[in-house]
Amino acid sequence: MTRALKLSNAHQAMLGDALIASSLDRQERDALLSCAVAVRYEPQDVLFREDGNARYFYCVLSGYVRLYRGSEDREADIRICEPGDSFGECLVLVGDRYNYSAQAMEHAILARFDLGQVKRLLDEQPRVGRAIARSLSQHLLSTMDCLARDRMQTSQQRVAHYLLTHCTNEGARASLRLPFQKSLLARKLGLAPEALSRAFSALRTSGVTVSGRAIAIEDVRALRQV
Template structure:
């Protein structure tokens, strides 16, 4: 899909001053799969090398092909991962929210970023220098194991995404997303999207117009859309899609 370039065509703006972790940031990091598997010593060392930076909506964190210095964890807001072709068409890869990490695949191999990243809104991220984490992995077995486990989890989730994209229709993808965010055992639900519908379209591998058609087809299952708020009058009917 093709979107407005925003700040893509120009140079990336300077980020705010580098900050250290506050209590809230620390608590988010502690719940990430990468950090949660670390022992006390390795965890303390990882937290010590973490720095916090802010980006405004539509700022680029990095571009595909740039020299890779960091991997990241989102602390607030949403970050969009995507690729561009020579004609400027965009393909979304992933949408990362609070607690999600990205670019950690470069800890094992590679020295350039493999995709572009853009702040979908004002975001705060923790950054970890790749070289420092690699050196730490040589000393701390926990860090090395965490890297392997993280990459394994992403491989499995990517395989699930590929399979779902091939096996599910657009309405089924949307229905699956909505059901994942419905309260358990509730006959009806009201969901507020945490981001714009254009971002949801990319997250589900759909063009914006395909997402609109999917929502239209879900009306018969009791789904109505008003801005970011989605009302589901019959959860059981949605499960039959």
């Protein structure tokens, strides 16, 4: 069972840096954060379901949240939200029902914003509305980039792109540790788990070795060629 908690100072500081609030001055940011509480979720908890009445939008403080559509028989992942990511804020401007489902993928803490309070706030703080529109614009651009990669890149190239944009360079070599299970990485990249495994196997020839969540890249230049 979820329980609402007052936002801690650390949570407020993190939200202040999140895209949805980073362009606001202190008074505007405080007004927006006054509409939120912190909520803890267990792994696999469903936050809301597609077509349900919308009461809240969210920003991830810790953990990961999966956005998806479909039924238990057939589901399609839309997005994996990481700390600092917000979702559902479009409902402040239009709509009153969720158009996808959301599920916590591990222990997670989220800032839960009351839609009714935020809607009323827009009359007093119009720049909050512009900040929400800015966040939605960035979501749109990210979605377009994701669609382009899905259509233009092979599974190997998607995995290579992720590794190169998240690794720590050590000269010609690099390394990283996945912050989540490989099954979640597959969802994030729009791949079936077996397709991710095949991609990692194929990337061995480019010097990529995988041990659990630890990934070593022997030759960054070779991986860029992929």
